[in-house]
Amino acid sequence: MSIKDRTESVWEQVQLPYFDSIKNNQKTEICIVGGGITGVSIAYEMALRGYKVMLVEAFRIGSGQTGRTTAHLTCQLEEQFLELLKMHDEETVRVFYEAHRKAIDLIEENILKENISCDFKRLDGYLFQGTNFNQEKMWKEVEAARKCGAELEYIETVPLLNDELPGLCFKNQAQFNPLKYISGLIKAIRKMDVTIYEGTHIQDMRQEDRENWILLTDSGYQINAHQLIVATNTPVNNRFHIHTRQSAYRTYAMSFKVTSPSTENCLLWDTEDPYHYIRFVDGALVVGGEDHRTGQAPDHDPFALLETWARQKFSFITEVIHKWSGQVFEPMDQIGFIGRNPGLEKNVYISTGESGLGMTSAAIASKIIPDLIENNTHPWAAVFDPTRPLGSGLKDFVIENLNVARQYTDWITPSEVTSLDEIPVDGGGLIREGVTKTCFYHDADHFEKKSAVCTHLGGIVHWNDIEKTWDCPCHGSRFNTKGKVIEGPSLSDLMEK
Ligand SMILES: Cc1cc2nc3c(=O)[nH]c(=O)nc-3n(C[C@H](O)[C@H](O)[C@H](O)COP(=O)(O)OP(=O)(O)OC[C@H]3O[C@@H](n4cnc5c(N)ncnc54)[C@H](O)[C@@H]3O)c2cc1C
Ligand code: FES
Structure with missing residues (x-):
């Protein structure tokens, strides 16, 4: 059973090495808080560049959302291009798309370099038409996506589905086993002398002086670090700013046995809001969706709805194997926050708001943050800048923060x-x-x-x-x-x- 949550995902049988908790005060050049795919990927890159790195995890490595993901590796952005272009200019969406496309290559390069066996596979991804779209809108989406540099094809009938539904095919996407991947990176960073602590919850972070940080652990030890990288899915160092710009959602996933092995292996998503996401893991079909705001559970059982939907769409599924849920953070203008933490403090970086793109976002963060630390610049930094103004995301900012204000009536x-x-x-x-x-x-x-x-x-x-x-x-x-x-x-x- 997961150490934080009651349900168990498809990946949780993967055995990761154990690490001790911190036992004395420590000093390091770079301290990364959070041992999910983001923290581990950044630790790997910083260690390759020769820095003295410490990675600190409250529970076990991979026990956060990285152990509960469905691990599609895609540059088909979570919100359709038509929607993104309502909020951002063409160049911004182009960079956003290109960063996620290159992120899949980066993950593949790491796998090849470190010889990581993690079931990585290139395959096609299909966005298929939901009840909120028609054929005309699908064609408009093709136009919008092509304007932003995306390579895709219009398809009359998307594979695997019971219904004959049109969709868009994005070539050269990928899938992998996220825990086997980070296990491979952990092996590599141990050889590069990265210090790893598990069972070490950071309960406070403050600046020692204008350049350095002091982190305090629950057990009373102190870590002094020159640079602090907060990779905790949602930033635990930041009290207000980012939390008014992104919202926490629960999302649900189930895996099903299938009647016979599928000949067509691909990734699928639909255009519904909230959307459904589908892939195979070890021959079982994994279906996700039914997202809702955290702590604001709907009256119905999300698993029952997800199962009904899955049985309508896929005739070849039989019994349920796994059911689990997890948490994603949705940025109000749809682009994650990766870079320097908003505020006056120096030498602190965050990566958050990754929504359903956390795997590729981790690879993006592993390039942006080290480059900002070393050279104060990266070509993608402005697009993902956590301090950027919200622009046309302002409408969602107002709606989502009114929702937060309503929650205080619970008092x-x-x-x-x-x-x-x-x-x-x-x-x-x-x-x-x-x-x-x-x-x-x-x-x-x-x-x-x-x-x-x-x-x-x-x-x-x-x-x-x-x-x-x-x-x-x-x-x-x-x-x-x-x-x-x-x-x-x-x-x-x-x-x-
Ligand atoms: C059901 C589901 C399906 C998804 N599907 C996809 C998908 O198909 N593709 C995709 O790209 N993304 C997907 N995502 C999103 C993706 O899984 C996440 O965005 C990603 O795993 C986040 O990684 P992370 O390393 O940033 O955070 P996490 O994996 O959550 O790691 C953060 C770590 O920080 C630790 N931590 C927190 N606070 C402290 C503290 N104070 N001190 C020390 N440690 C601390 C936590 O214990 C945790 O281990 C999905 C998510 C879910 C839930
Ligand atoms: S998470 Fe902000 S008030 Fe509870």
């Missing part, structure tokens, strides 16, 4: 349950106690009781019955049944009551 709403008897074993519920709320988790023989006030900016957490966690609807912080923080932006646990 005055009544209890979810009137007595503890209503909370089933292995379930959770909120009870009003005075001016605030308390969350109760029903363990086998007792109740775990904590303040329901999120330690980031005071949202009221909600029970996530699928992963058995307390999730904050404001910016996506998550806590386990004992109130321990398992995902930022919060850095500390729920308070005792």
